[in-house]
Amino acid sequence: MDAPPPTLKGDELSSTNPATGEVIGSVQVTSTAELDAIVERAWAAYHNSGWKSLLPHRRALVLNAIADGLVAEKEALATLQMKDNGKPLAECRGMVESAIGTFRYYAGVCETLETSVTPQRGDYVSFTVLEPFGVVACITPWNSPIMNDATKVAPALAAGNAVVLKPSEDSPLLAPELARIALAAGLPIDMLQVVQGRGAEIGAALVAHPDVRMVSFTGGTTTGRAIGRVCGTKLIPVALELGGKSPHVVFADADIEHAVAAVVAGIFGSAGQSCVAGSRVMIEESVYDEVLAKIVERTKSLRVLAPDAAGVEVGPLASFHHRERVVAFVNRAREEGGRILCGGEPPTGGDYDRGAYYLPTIIDGLSHASLTCQEEAFGPVLVALPFRDEADLVEKGNGTAFGLACGIWTESFKKAWRVGRALEAGSVWVNTYKQSVTTTPFGGFKNSGIGREKGVDGLRLYAQVKSMYFGLHEQPMPVAR
Ligand code: NDP
Numbered sequence: 428m429d430a431p432p433p434t435l436k437g438d439e440l441s442s443t444n445p446a447t448g449e450v451i452g453s454v455q456v457t458s459t460a461e462l463d464a465i466v467e468r469a470w471a472a473y474h475n476s477g478w479k480s481l482l483p484h485r486r487a488l489v490l491n492a493i494a495d496g497l498v499a500e501k502e503a504l505a506t507l508q509m510k511d512n513g514k515p516l517a518e519c520r521g522m523v524e525s526a527i528g529t530f531r532y533y534a535g536v537c538e539t540l541e542t543s544v545t546p547q548r549g550d551y552v553s554f555t556v557l558e559p560f561g562v563v564a565c566i567t568p569w570n571s572p573i574m575n576d577a578t579k580v581a582p583a584l585a586a587g588n589a590v591v592l593k594p595s596e597d598s599p600l601l602a603p604e605l606a607r608i609a610l611a612a613g614l615p616i617d618m619l620q621v622v623q624g625r626g627a628e629i630g631a632a633l634v635a636h637p638d639v640r641m642v643s644f645t646g647g648t649t650t651g652r653a654i655g656r657v658c659g660t661k662l663i664p665v666a667l668e669l670g671g672k673s674p675h676v677v678f679a680d681a682d683i684e685h686a687v688a689a690v691v692a693g694i695f696g697s698a699g700q701s702c703v704a705g706s707r708v709m710i711e712e713s714v715y716d717e718v719l720a721k722i723v724e725r726t727k728s729l730r731v732l733a734p735d736a737a738g739v740e741v742g743p744l745a746s747f748h749h750r751e752r753v754v755a756f757v758n759r760a761r762e763e764g765g766r767i768l769c770g771g772e773p774p775t776g777g778d779y780d781r782g783a784y785y786l787p788t789i790i791d792g793l794s795h796a797s798l799t800c801q802e803e804a805f806g807p808v809l810v811a812l813p814f815r816d817e818a819d820l821v822e823k824g825n826g827t828a829f830g831l832a833c834g835i836w837t838e839s840f841k842k843a844w845r846v847g848r849a850l851e852a853g854s855v856w857v858n859t860y861k862q863s864v865t866t867t868p869f870g871g872f873k874n875s876g877i878g879r880e881k882g883v884d885g886l887r888l889y890a891q892v893k894s895m896y897f898g899l900h901e902q903p904m905p906v907a908r
Contacts, residue, residue, distance in 0.1 A: 440623055442600050445513035445743045445750075445783040446733050452511075454599045457622040457629050466638045468617040469562045469589040476615030479559050479587035483537045490534035490585060492612035497527045497605075504573060504604060506735075512569055512598045513743040513783065514697060515734045519573075525865070526577035526605075532865045536886050537585035550900045557890035559587035560640040560664070564633045566626070566654070567602070568646040569595035569745050570700040570805075576605050578865075578880055579643045580619060584609075586889035590619045591639070593630050595646075597746045599623050626650065634658065641889065644668070645702075648803075648828075648874050655877070666878035666888055668702065669871060670803040671831030673852065674824040675705030675860065676814075679714045681836035685858070687721045690809075693834060693860040695729055695787045698741050699807040700749075702875075703832040703854065703861055707800060708811050709820060715813040719791065722811070723768045726787045733778055743782040744806060750783040753806035757788055760799040760810075766792040770807070795823045803829070817842070821849045830872030834860040853879075 441453040457465070473479060478486070497504065505519040514522075544554040565579035572594055583590050594602040602621045609619045622629050626646075634642050634657050644654050645668040658665035675693050677686045693705035710718045732739035744750045750773065757771055770788030773779065791811040793799050800810050814820040824833065830851040835843050836858060847855040853871045856862060863869055868879040878888055 440596055440599055442511055442598065443746070444510045445746050446510075446735075446778075446781075448747070448781050452600050454603065454623045456624040459629075459632055462622055462629060462632055462636065465591060465620050465622060466562055466633075466636050469591055469620060470638055472615055472617035473559070473561055473589040476618060478584075478589075478615050478618055481587075483540070486585060486587070487534035487538040489613045490530050490537060490581060493581075493609050493614065494527045494530035494534070496608035496612045497523060497530065500604070500608065501527070504601065507600055507604065508573055508598070509734045511600045512572065512745040513734055514571075514745075515739045515742045517739075518697060518742075519734075522571050522574040525574045529574075529577040529865045530581045533581040533585040533886060536582070536883055540883065540886060542892075545894070551896045551898045553894060553896050556893050556895060557586065557887070558893050559890060561588065562591060562639050563588040563641045563643060563889060564591050564593065564636075564639045566593045566630055566633070566642065566644045566646065567595065569597035569749075570697065570702075572598045572601040573605065575645050576602055578885070579645075580605065580609075582880075582886040583643065583889040584614065584618065585886050588641070588889055589617065591633060592619065592621050593626070593633055594621070594623070596623070596625055597749070631657075635661075637661075639663070641665070643878075643880075643888070651876065664891075666870075666880065667876040668869075668878075668880060669831075669874060669876040670805065670829060671702050671704070671871065671875050672707055672801065672803055672827045672829045673703055673705050673832040673834070674707045674709050674850065675834040676820060676824065676836060676846065677708065677710045677714070677718050678835075678837040678839075678842065679711040680838045680842075682838065682858070683714070683718060683721065686836035687718065687725055689834065689836070689860040690722055691725045691729070694809045695726065695741050695807050696861065698744055698785070699787075699809075700745055700805055701861070703863065704805075705832075705834050705860060706804060706809060707827075708809055709814050709824060710811065711820075712813045712815055715811075719768075719789075719811050722809075723789055726789055726809075727769050729787050731774055731779075731784060731786060733782070741787055741807060743784045745783070747783045749806070750785055753785050753804060753808065756799070756802075756804045756806065757790070757808060760790050760793065760797075760808075763793055763797045763799055765790040765797070765799055765810070768811075795826055801827050817846060817849075821846065825849075825851045828874040831875035832856070832861075
């Protein structure tokens with residue numbers, strides 16, 4: 428079944444469950460006039476609500492109360508996200524947990540973050556303080572709405588900003604829930620507001636709004652570049668968390684059983700709709716056939732089921748129109764001469780015919796220069812490539828425009844160190860994959876982005892440093908010295 432993209436009826440935007448094709452809810456589209464009023468209210472709240480001057484430990488209380496509010500509605504939120512974007516329920520539960528952890532973590536960071544007294548160079552004491560930007564725009568994609576929203580909103584609020592949040596038109600239902608819970612938890616009114624509608628319209632208008640002073644975006648590289656251009660013209664800071672084509676490397680000396688399981692989980696978890704999906708498996712030549720055969724065998728056994736079915740391992744894609752992109756990607760791989768080792772088509776029959784499913788797919792036989800090996804599929808599609816030695820691996824591993832993440836499987840820590848330092852990636856996983864914790868900075872090299880979210884730096888991202896000098900002069904200052 429090919430369903431159209433989300434529909435805008437009059438001023439309503441509907442959300443379709445990609446597992447069934449049913450419309451599950453709708454939201455009001457924000458008009459340009461409403462956007463102006465929203466940003467104006469955000470500024471008023473920023474200046475007048477007292478939030479930015481609230482002492483950090485008091486702000487932390489509210490962030491913790493938001494976490495409590497999420498805990499209270501955990502199951503309902505997970506179920507809503509499952510229907511909104513088709514992710515398996517267990518994954519959605521994990522994402523709500525992650526959002527809870529993020530609010531708690533930034534409550535802690537907010538309360539404990541220190542600035543510095545800088546070395547003295549004269550008759551004064553010099554030190555730094557952090558100031559919010561004012562109104563921050565947070566723009567999030569459809570693959571992990573509640574988690575991505577929290578990753579941006581929690582530190583932006585912790586830093587004292589007012590936030591205008593724009594979720595994807597493909598998954599519009601979670602952001603209003605977060606805003607509702609935040610308000611109930613004691614966040615002053617209008618400090619977190621949500622705008623809805625098409626990215627190219629309301630998202631672009633939000634970024635361009637003269638009173639938006641910082642933008643934090645997660646999504647595709649093309650959109651990120653367009654947003655970056657506008658922010659460059661406005662001379663406002665922008666954080667971009669973009670796509671990837673992450674190499675997942677298996678050396679001959681690896682624990683092959685663990686490596687194979689991680690490669691399969693690393694790409695087919697979330698049906699490949701993850702910026703850090705390990706979408707290029709690079710296997711040392713001497714074990715290429717053996718390891719690839721094991722990966723294919725394990726992939727064929729994955730249970731592609733409805734997101735709420737017992738034992739589901741791979742659910743549908745987030746939307747029907749995104750599935751069309753994946754279908755086109757694999758068709759082009761065929762034209763480039765790729766061999767489809769498994770998958771390569773949507774499953775058919777029963778529930779499959781109603782949903783946006785696509786079978787986990789493995790392709791090999793392609794040159795590394797092919798578009799299939801260079802571009803992001805953002806779906807359940809893995810390309811396999813052999814490598815000769817470390818030099819060959821590093822050249823190919825770094826041979827795309829992206830640099831988000833990589834995985835390395837080897838029993839040699841020295842090799843892991845050498846290769847991990849040589850690969851251009853914001854996150855390197857050695858003998859593990861796709862671990863991403865709130866406490867550890869996350870972001871990309873090259874076309875995978877600018878800035879680091881998460882960790883203590885994730886709060887500093889939303890603040891500007893002010894340097895202050897307190898004079899201690901015994902004598903009046905001379906005109907020149
Ligand atoms: P986009 O990057 O276009 O969308 C991400 C967010 O940006 C959405 O909220 C979108 O709104 C909004 N947006 C779109 N255009 C603009 C604009 N001009 N100004 C401001 N905001 C805008 O991703 P797509 O959904 O189109 O997916 C395209 C590709 O991006 C995927 O195939 C994948 O490769 C990559 N991607 C990467 C993600 C990541 O986690 N890094 C997440 C999602 C996608 P709306 O959805 O309403 O258009």
